[in-house]
Amino acid sequence: MKRLKEIFAEVMSIEEKDISDESSPENTESWDSFNSLILISELEKNFSLKFTTKEVMSVKNFKDIVEILKKYKVQDKLLS
Amino acid sequence: MIEKIQKELNLEKRKQTKIAVLSSFTIQPISEILKETCYKNNIEAEIFVAPYGQYAQQILDSGSELYRFGPEIIFIAVDSEDIVITEKSLEDYASLIMKLKESTSSKIVVNSLLLPVYSSKGILENKDEHSNTEIIKKFNELLEKESRRSNQLFVFDFNKFCMRTGYSKLRDPRFVYLAHMNISLESLEKLSYEYLSYIIPLVSLTKKCIVVDLDNTLWGGIVGEAGISGIKLGPDKEGKPFVDFQKKLLELFNRGVILAVNSKNNLEDAMEVIKNHEYMVLREDNFACIMANWDDKVTNMKKIAERLNIGMDSFVFIDDSPSEREFVRKLVPEIKVLEMPEDPAYYSDTLDKVQDFNIFSITKEDLDRGKTYSLEKKREELRSSVGDIKEFIKQLNIKYKIDYNKKDEAPRIAQLTQKTNQFNLTTKRYTEEDILNFMSLKEYLVCSLKVEDRFGDYGLTGAAIIDKKEIGRWKIDSLLLSCRVLGKEVEFSFMKEIISMARKENVKEITASYIETKKNAPAKEYLKNAGFTLVEENSEKTDYMMKI
Numbered sequence: 001m002k003r004l005k006e007i008f009a010e011v012m013s014i015e016e017k018d019i020s021d022e023s024s025p026e027n028t029e030s031w032d033s034f035n036s037l038i039l040i041s042e043l044e045k046n047f048s049l050k051f052t053t054k055e056v057m058s059v060k061n062f063k064d065i066v067e068i069l070k071k072y073k074v075q076d077k078l079l080s
Numbered sequence: 081m082i083e084k085i086q087k088e089l090n091l092e093k094r095k096q097t098k099i100a101v102l103s104s105f106t107i108q109p110i111s112e113i114l115k116e117t118c119y120k121n122n123i124e125a126e127i128f129v130a131p132y133g134q135y136a137q138q139i140l141d142s143g144s145e146l147y148r149f150g151p152e153i154i155f156i157a158v159d160s161e162d163i164v165i166t167e168k169s170l171e172d173y174a175s176l177i178m179k180l181k182e183s184t185s186s187k188i189v190v191n192s193l194l195l196p197v198y199s200s201k202g203i204l205e206n207k208d209e210h211s212n213t214e215i216i217k218k219f220n221e222l223l224e225k226e227s228r229r230s231n232q233l234f235v236f237d238f239n240k241f242c243m244r245t246g247y248s249k250l251r252d253p254r255f256v257y258l259a260h261m262n263i264s265l266e267s268l269e270k271l272s273y274e275y276l277s278y279i280i281p282l283v284s285l286t287k288k289c290i291v292v293d294l295d296n297t298l299w300g301g302i303v304g305e306a307g308i309s310g311i312k313l314g315p316d317k318e319g320k321p322f323v324d325f326q327k328k329l330l331e332l333f334n335r336g337v338i339l340a341v342n343s344k345n346n347l348e349d350a351m352e353v354i355k356n357h358e359y360m361v362l363r364e365d366n367f368a369c370i371m372a373n374w375d376d377k378v379t380n381m382k383k384i385a386e387r388l389n390i391g392m393d394s395f396v397f398i399d400d401s402p403s404e405r406e407f408v409r410k411l412v413p414e415i416k417v418l419e420m421p422e423d424p425a426y427y428s429d430t431l432d433k434v435q436d437f438n439i440f441s442i443t444k445e446d447l448d449r450g451k452t453y454s455l456e457k458k459r460e461e462l463r464s465s466v467g468d469i470k471e472f473i474k475q476l477n478i479k480y481k482i483d484y485n486k487k488d489e490a491p492r493i494a495q496l497t498q499k500t501n502q503f504n505l506t507t508k509r510y511t512e513e514d515i516l517n518f519m520s521l522k523e524y525l526v527c528s529l530k531v532e533d534r535f536g537d538y539g540l541t542g543a544a545i546i547d548k549k550e551i552g553r554w555k556i557d558s559l560l561l562s563c564r565v566l567g568k569e570v571e572f573s574f575m576k577e578i579i580s581m582a583r584k585e586n587v588k589e590i591t592a593s594y595i596e597t598k599k600n601a602p603a604k605e606y607l608k609n610a611g612f613t614l615v616e617e618n619s620e621k622t623d624y625m626m627k628i
């Protein structure tokens with residue numbers, strides 16, 4: 001199973017070290033609507049879960065994704 | 081020797097094409113997916129996806145990005161969910177497609193409209209003549225009818241696509257609402273793969289020949305060990321998958337795909353089954369070439385390619401053994417090696433999914449191809465019995481016929497320009513529309529050559545396009561012959577006919593060029609041997625002329 005940051009960096013084509021809790025579509029150029037969709041499907045595949053539409057819409061930055069994944073009881077070590 | 085083959089073939093360049101996608105919903109991700117699918121199949125595609133929801137504007141505005149992009153093929157994915165379904169609105173949509181057809185010469189592939197999966201009318205749905213289902217069905221029928229009359233328009237049966245991939249996987253309702261993405265990412269991948277079946281013939285990557293292994297591929301078990309009565313082939317549980325698989329291969333043979341055998345076996349054991357096994361579907365005449373020996377499979381592939389006079393990139397190879405597949409794939413990457421499932425029950429399914437045999441139109445020559453190769457075997461027998469080549473040609477009793485600007489031959493002539501690599505002076509590729517255009521212009525002359533001999537008909541196997549723009553001088557734009565008729569001096573008779581036609585039109589001089597490619601060495605000496613004089617030679621081309 002891949003880690004969240006690994007997937008995020010891959011989808012957005014950025015370095016893991018450039019990801020912070022505050023990373024958002026506003027300050028991350030590659031975080032466009034298309035990559036949002038890819039990110040959702042990659043996360044769902046990797047962690048074997050399914051987000052609700054509401055959860056997807058509530059994501060404003062990277063930290064929000066961490067919070068949602070916590071709710072699904074994804075192990076802490078995968079959330080780094 | 082194997083290394084040498086590998087070197088020669090790895091030089092092949094990727095085919096280039098331009099693809100446009102128009103849609104009523106968010107389909108942007110297809111751009112990346114389709115590009116990758118193409119790349120894996122040796123195609124470098126440039127892709128234009130029209131901005132969200134702009135399919136109508138792009139078609140109606142003659143200066144739109146779509147037309148400026150200049151695609152070779154346009155896919156239209158409009159979802160019935162995005163249209164208010166009435167007879168009138170679908171009429172409008174149909175005329176939009178017809179408008180596109182008039183505005184471009186690109187191939188057009190339209191997804192048929194998806195039938196409603198559920199209806200509020202419940203069990204009474206199909207009692208209503210004016211239900212949405214009925215209206216959409218009629219529209220799809222109309223579209224298909226139009227496509228039958230056209231070589232430009234194709235209908236992609238979207239409902240069948242859903243049958244294959246599962247409607248439940250078509251949409252992700254969350255993505256539909258979040259992004260108006262009516263096809264899920266997963267299904268877009270499958271759709272891209274199916275669109276590939278139109279792109280392959282577009283860039284002339286259609287495969288010509290399936291080469292099959294025998295033991296555990298055409299039948300179960302090993303004939304060398306189990307004997308003809310011990311192999312699994314027949315109506316029982318274990319034999320039926322192989323019978324069905326052979327039937328699929330026979331269907332492909334009947335539409336023009338060449339079959340050949342490449343098997344590690346004693347030839348006598350193999351022939352015994354092929355000739356005498358009660359449940360064998362494919363017989364000796366279905367195979368253009370049977371290589372059953374103990375040589376390695378690549379050496380045999382090379383021999384088959386020589387015998388059939390086709391390139392390694394025309395082959396699909398089917399073998400149950402992963403190590404044989406790996407061996408062929410590694411040494412000759414041009415050959416498409418099918419990843420066969422371990423379980424024979426899935427063999428037919430695997431073959432069904434291969435997109436590489438698609439062609440835009442089936443010609444008489446395609447349908448007769450199987451016969452052609454078995455006639456070729458008979459000619460080969462005569463050749464070895466006669467020995468002397470001049471005597472062989474004499475005994476063949478070759479007859480030929482040349483026609484000029486014959487419109488109904490345009491599909492075959494276009495196909496020849498697309499497929500002929502060896503005996504081809506300039507290797508210019510033309511579409512059917514191009515050929516029809518040449519035929520209609522006074523400045524051009526399109527000649528076609530039909531050949532037959534005492535064994536049978538070779539069909540339309542040669543063509544030349546002559547540029548007559550200059551008064552008194554003809555320029556040979558293209559001249560090509562299918563390799564089937566080579567070595568019988570037909571190429572010289574063809575030129576003689578062209579010369580005598582030129583005389584009739586008071587032409588004083590014919591010019592022609594040879595443009596070298598990696599494959600057309602067989603045509604290199606042709607102009608010289610046909611009596612032309614060398615005018616100029618440079619790295620790009622060699623120019624010749626002839627006073628008449």
